[in-house]
Amino acid sequence: MGLLCSRNRHSNEADAKENAQAEEIERRIEQETRAEKHIQKLLLLGAGESGKSTIFKQIKLLFQTGFDEAELKSYISVIHANVYQTIKVLFDGLKEFSQNETDSSKYVLSGENKEIGEKLSEIGGKLEYPRLTKELAQEIETLWKDPAIQETYARGNELQVPDSAHYFMENLQRFSDANYIPTKDDVLFARVRTTGVVEIQFSPVGENKKSGEVYRLFDVGGQRNERRKWIHLFEGVTAVIFCAAISDYDQTLFEDEQKNRMMETKELFDWVLKQPCFEKTSFMLFLNKFDIFEKKVLKVPLNVCEWFKDYQPVSTGKQEVEHAYEFVKKKFEELYFESNTPDRGRIFKIYRTTALDQKLVKKTFKLVDETLRLRRRNQYEAGLL
Amino acid sequence: MPMFQPSRRDGVVAGFDGSGDGQVLDLDTAVKDGILGGVGGGVIGAAVCEKLDLKKMIEELDLPDIPPVFICPISLEPMQDPVTLCTGQTYERSNILKWFNLGHYTCPITMQELWDDSVTPNRTLYHLICTWFSQKYLLMKKRSEDVQGRASELLITLKKVKGQARVQALKELHQVVSSHATARKAVVEEGGIAVISSLLGPFTSHAVGSEAIGILVNLELDSESKTNLMQPAKISLMVDMLNEGSIETKISCTHLIEKLMEEKDFRPEVVSSHSLLVGLMRLVKDKRHTNGILPGLSLLGSICLLKEVRSLIVRIGAVSQLVELLPALEPDCLELALFVLDTLSSLPEGIGSLKDCPNTIPNLVRLLMRFSENCTQYALSILWSVCKLAPEECSSVAVEAGLGAKLLLIQCGCNPALKQRSAELLKLCRLNYTDTIFISKCKLTRTIQ
Numbered sequence: 001m002g003l004l005c006s007r008n009r010h011s012n013e014a015d016a017k018e019n020a021q022a023e024e025i026e027r028r029i030e031q032e033t034r035a036e037k038h039i040q041k042l043l044l045l046g047a048g049e050s051g052k053s054t055i056f057k058q059i060k061l062l063f064q065t066g067f068d069e070a071e072l073k074s075y076i077s078v079i080h081a082n083v084y085q086t087i088k089v090l091f092d093g094l095k096e097f098s099q100n101e102t103d104s105s106k107y108v109l110s111g112e113n114k115e116i117g118e119k120l121s122e123i124g125g126k127l128e129y130p131r132l133t134k135e136l137a138q139e140i141e142t143l144w145k146d147p148a149i150q151e152t153y154a155r156g157n158e159l160q161v162p163d164s165a166h167y168f169m170e171n172l173q174r175f176s177d178a179n180y181i182p183t184k185d186d187v188l189f190a191r192v193r194t195t196g197v198v199e200i201q202f203s204p205v206g207e208n209k210k211s212g213e214v215y216r217l218f219d220v221g222g223q224r225n226e227r228r229k230w231i232h233l234f235e236g237v238t239a240v241i242f243c244a245a246i247s248d249y250d251q252t253l254f255e256d257e258q259k260n261r262m263m264e265t266k267e268l269f270d271w272v273l274k275q276p277c278f279e280k281t282s283f284m285l286f287l288n289k290f291d292i293f294e295k296k297v298l299k300v301p302l303n304v305c306e307w308f309k310d311y312q313p314v315s316t317g318k319q320e321v322e323h324a325y326e327f328v329k330k331k332f333e334e335l336y337f338e339s340n341t342p343d344r345g346r347i348f349k350i351y352r353t354t355a356l357d358q359k360l361v362k363k364t365f366k367l368v369d370e371t372l373r374l375r376r377r378n379q380y381e382a383g384l385l
Numbered sequence: 386m387p388m389f390q391p392s393r394r395d396g397v398v399a400g401f402d403g404s405g406d407g408q409v410l411d412l413d414t415a416v417k418d419g420i421l422g423g424v425g426g427g428v429i430g431a432a433v434c435e436k437l438d439l440k441k442m443i444e445e446l447d448l449p450d451i452p453p454v455f456i457c458p459i460s461l462e463p464m465q466d467p468v469t470l471c472t473g474q475t476y477e478r479s480n481i482l483k484w485f486n487l488g489h490y491t492c493p494i495t496m497q498e499l500w501d502d503s504v505t506p507n508r509t510l511y512h513l514i515c516t517w518f519s520q521k522y523l524l525m526k527k528r529s530e531d532v533q534g535r536a537s538e539l540l541i542t543l544k545k546v547k548g549q550a551r552v553q554a555l556k557e558l559h560q561v562v563s564s565h566a567t568a569r570k571a572v573v574e575e576g577g578i579a580v581i582s583s584l585l586g587p588f589t590s591h592a593v594g595s596e597a598i599g600i601l602v603n604l605e606l607d608s609e610s611k612t613n614l615m616q617p618a619k620i621s622l623m624v625d626m627l628n629e630g631s632i633e634t635k636i637s638c639t640h641l642i643e644k645l646m647e648e649k650d651f652r653p654e655v656v657s658s659h660s661l662l663v664g665l666m667r668l669v670k671d672k673r674h675t676n677g678i679l680p681g682l683s684l685l686g687s688i689c690l691l692k693e694v695r696s697l698i699v700r701i702g703a704v705s706q707l708v709e710l711l712p713a714l715e716p717d718c719l720e721l722a723l724f725v726l727d728t729l730s731s732l733p734e735g736i737g738s739l740k741d742c743p744n745t746i747p748n749l750v751r752l753l754m755r756f757s758e759n760c761t762q763y764a765l766s767i768l769w770s771v772c773k774l775a776p777e778e779c780s781s782v783a784v785e786a787g788l789g790a791k792l793l794l795i796q797c798g799c800n801p802a803l804k805q806r807s808a809e810l811l812k813l814c815r816l817n818y819t820d821t822i823f824i825s826k827c828k829l830t831r832t833i834q
Contacts, residue, residue, distance in 0.1 A: 326617045337659040363588045370591050374629050
């Protein structure tokens with residue numbers, strides 16, 4: 001009897017301890033779930049090369065500790081790769097034009113540049129790139145300055161010349177320095193195709209220090225073959241930041257050279273808007289690459305893009321730029337509202353951005369933050385929170 | 386006859402105790418303020434009174450809490466020429482003389498017969514009244530100058546500061562401008578409109594924007610300011626705030642945009658915006674803040690006068706939303722809503738939406754002859770257009786909804802145009818029914834039949 005009693009007591013103690021532990025775990029899970037609820041998820045979406053990753057990097061620079069030296073150095077190989085890729089695209093493009101054009105004399109390289117071009121094109125086609133030495137940098141610069149290449153660059157929209165081509169070509173000397181450490185701007189311009197998903201968590205601290213909002217920002221791959229990876233991220237997102245490069249209206253896709261980039265963006269935006277999981281999500285549309293748009297719209301008419309075919313220019317200079325921008329903005333608005341009946345009461349705002357300009361991105365993000373806080377306040381007042 | 390009741394507070398007659406509120410002429414304060422002549426204030430008071438016209442001051446001040454001893458018992462207005470009778474009671478000279486002229490030689494308050502019909506000017510009371518009003522008047526003038534001064538200061542501050550300081554300055558200016566006409570004048574005269582407009586742009590925060598709009602909507606805007614405010618980036622900001630702001634901000638934005646539309650060279654594309662129209666519809670449908678409905682409908686009404694924008698209004702689905710709203714609207718809102726629907730019915734897509742919405746006919750029929758004649762006119766016009774579009778379908782629905790009786794009612798007592806229209810509609814509706822069935826549908830009693 002006594003034994004039984006004592007054994008019972010032992011097992012009771014063991015049970016109690018287990019229960020206490022289980023309770024502790026439960027409590028912690030509950031706490032973390034509650035904490036999770038306060039973290040607002042932001043999803044960066046958009047077609048390839050729309051500037052999503054640049055925005056991502058900017059946020060990292062603005063609201064986290066930025067990039068440390070190791071991280072900066074990790075970009076050296078990326079930047080060198082971008083240099084090789086750029087010059088290869090230009091050289092290959094030049095060869096294509098010289099074969100097809102009637103006035104192919106424009107596309108003839110002078111002197112030794114043809115050999116240099118062939119060599120660089122071969123390097124650029126390999127899987128691994130050599131380090132950018134001073135000699136290679138010099139050769140690339142010589143080739144870049146060749147009039148034929150400049151002619152090719154002028155028609156860069158017909159090829160897959162990256163937007164940052166000019167930046168890379170102008171900074172070759174610095175890039176090829178033996179002790180080169182990339183600057184913040186270098187990192188922002190560097191282009192890597194995002195595969196998979198990257199995320200950062202941050203809190204925008206500003207004058208309004210008691211804001212205390214915690215955001216988790218996700219960046220996903222933009223090219224078509226990566227989109228299936230987005231699906232599992234759609235639940236519980238506070239806001240979608242959709243990036244659209246408005247300077248793309250005369251360019252074609254990397255993955256499908258028959259498709260106009262702006263048309264692709266239009267279709268993607270429409271598809272995203274219709275997803276049921278985004279029924280209550282706020283949409284922040286970033287009309288990006290305004291700096292390139294500004295210059296391009298005065299030289300290349302908007303109506304080369306089918307979506308903008310009813311555009312009529314009204315004046316010149318700054319006024320015309322503003323008018324063109326308003327036109328593009330209205331087109332996106334039209335798309336949003338006419339794919340969105342009945343009106344679900346979602347927040348939809350359009351922002352003009354130039355992702356490479358840190359000050360502008362900071363200002364823009366402050367506005368996004370304000371909008372999301374206002375939304376929470378309105379929902380709270382409406383008794384939804 | 387008014388019986389003057391001296392206010393008895395705690396059994397003490399007014400005017401003789403030191404305690405009390407502004408109603409009672411507090412002796413202590415009166416001495417301190419110089420009304421009773423202490424500290425040399427009395428002399429100044431009288432002198433000031435001569436310069437400032439007492440009548441003008443009384444009118445301008447329009448104060449509710451004038452000491453009862455200053456009030457004429459006959460007219461209940463402050464006295465400007467107090468005279469005392471032999472009974473010791475004081476009245477306004479013109480009033481007591483009128484009393485005498487009517488043949489009464491009694492003291493209105495004490496009801497005693499007068500043994501002496503002379504009226505003595507009560508200089509003491511006159512002095513007190515003058516001084517009291519002068520003090521109040523000077524105080525008001527000073528406060529108003531202070532307010533003007535404050536408004537000027539705030540404008541200067543706004544040109545210099547940013548961030549939270551800017552928001553604070555705007556908030557205060559908003560408050561000051563809303564409550565003082567002098568502040569408004571000061572802001573306009575010192576180029577404040579341009580300063581505030583310059584704060585509005587694509588990167589303006591909501592905090593700054595909402596206060597700025599709140600200020601601008603209170604001010605008289607000239608042509609140049611209005612044109613400036615019509616820049617696309619500024620309008621975008623207003624539209625955003627109309628969608629996101631508090632109800633007061635939403636209403637301010639609505640009023641401001643409507644003001645801008647009054648401008649001569651107003652270009653319709655400024656309001657040709659999905660965001661604006663969707664935002665307006667949300668405002669109009671807001672059940673929690675009903676004070677936004679009238680301003681929203683008013684702006685919508687102004688916008689649908691612009692032919693170019695009408696089809697956009699229809700495309701965003703405004704027609705069915707307005708139809709669903711009709712039963713719940715107040716009469717003044719109702720007339721506006723019906724006006725909008727009537728205007729939109731002139732478009733093929735508009736009348737199509739009206740026909741497709743199942744509640745159009747029942748809601749409109751219910752409205753006939755229940756509110757203003759304008760309401761009936763618009764409702765009838767819409768019903769006519771809808772029935773003409775699809776006579777077979779719509780007439781039967783209309784008749785089932787009780788249109789017949791209403792039409793007959795209109796025939797009995799409305800203006801000729803309305804009668805004519807209702808006669809036409811009646812003809813249209815009767816086409817598919819025999820007389821007997823139609824009459825029975827009208828649910829008329831035997832006598833009327």
